[in-house]
Amino acid sequence: ALRRLGQRVVIDRRDSRGRATRAEDDVVVTLRGLEAVAPTPGAVNLLWVISHPDQVSAAEAAGYDAVFAASPRWAAERTARWGVPVESLLQCTDRELFRPDRSFTHAEPVVFIGNARRGATRPVIDWAIAAGADVRLYGTGWEDSPHAARVVARSVPNAEVGAHYAAAGIVLNDHWADMRQTGFVSNRLFDAVASGARVLSDPVEGMELFEGCVVTCDSAAQARELLSVDPDQVWPSAGHRRAVAERIRTAHSFDARAAVLLERALSLAGEA
Numbered sequence: 001a002l003r004r005l006g007q008r009v010v011i012d013r014r015d016s017r018g019r020a021t022r023a024e025d026d027v028v029v030t031l032r033g034l035e036a037v038a039p040t041p042g043a044v045n046l047l048w049v050i051s052h053p054d055q056v057s058a059a060e061a062a063g064y065d066a067v068f069a070a071s072p073r074w075a076a077e078r079t080a081r082w083g084v085p086v087e088s089l090l091q092c093t094d095r096e097l098f099r100p101d102r103s104f105t106h107a108e109p110v111v112f113i114g115n116a117r118r119g120a121t122r123p124v125i126d127w128a129i130a131a132g133a134d135v136r137l138y139g140t141g142w143e144d145s146p147h148a149a150r151v152v153a154r155s156v157p158n159a160e161v162g163a164h165y166a167a168a169g170i171v172l173n174d175h176w177a178d179m180r181q182t183g184f185v186s187n188r189l190f191d192a193v194a195s196g197a198r199v200l201s202d203p204v205e206g207m208e209l210f211e212g213c214v215v216t217c218d219s220a221a222q223a224r225e226l227l228s229v230d231p232d233q234v235w236p237s238a239g240h241r242r243a244v245a246e247r248i249r250t251a252h253s254f255d256a257r258a259a260v261l262l263e264r265a266l267s268l269a270g271e272a
Contacts, residue, residue, distance in 0.1 A: 047068065068260075074086075093249065097162045103167040108168050124217070127222075139151075180203070201217075211236070211247075
């Protein structure tokens with residue numbers, strides 16, 4: 001998306017973020033996950049907190065030229081607590097890969113694409129299976145779980161994830177506990193809703209954004225109740241879901257987020 005806006009872009013994974021040519025970069029955008037990344041001297045440094053917010057400190061945030069977070073509430077609370085401005089910038093989706101018309105011709109009843117969590121459960125998946133749903137799992141680690149027989153594949157090409165979501169009867173979603181408690185909406189929700197899917201998720205603040213396309217449950221009993229009836233009694237019509245998908249694909253695309261980041265970078269660099 002940044003390239004479409006005319007920018008030259010290099011993407012560093014964890015093992016290449018210390019490359020010698022980093023000093024030549026004008027702007028560094030850090031997508032904050034599990035580990036802190038030191039700002040690059042001489043560059044405009046932008047921090048975007050998208051997960052594990054409990055690991056981000058005031059000192060870390062203060063070292064950046066601008067800080068964004070994928071939770072309006074967390075951004076406001078940290079701004080007040082730290083005295084460091086933190087702006088809300090929600091997660092987003094790729095509008096080309098995630099759209100209703102990319103569906104496979106075959107339908108899968110209930111789908112979850114994601115890895116098993118070592119040392120932690122994924123309750124929504126457990127609840128759906130306990131409710132008798134025909135859950136298909138894609139990801140690693142499930143072979144060591146009680147759900148091993150439900151694994152279809154250990155991975156899905158990124159270009160095909162949207163087609164799986166669009167073809168599914170229901171897509172399952174969950175959040176890490178710290179993200180759920182602090183209002184960080186999963187990127188999977190943006191992807192699935194942009195694909196026109198019905199989604200069953202654990203509750204998190206901000207679900208009104210998806211206009212009924214995401215239904216939440218917080219217990220096995222509630223999941224059983226929701227999954228034991230015709231999905232059309234629980235989720236909106238296909239027409240409504242397509243309309244919401246288009247709104248998500250427009251307002252919450254990578255292109256929309258890239259425009260915000262570029263505008264801030266140019267402003268900080270004095271080029272706006």
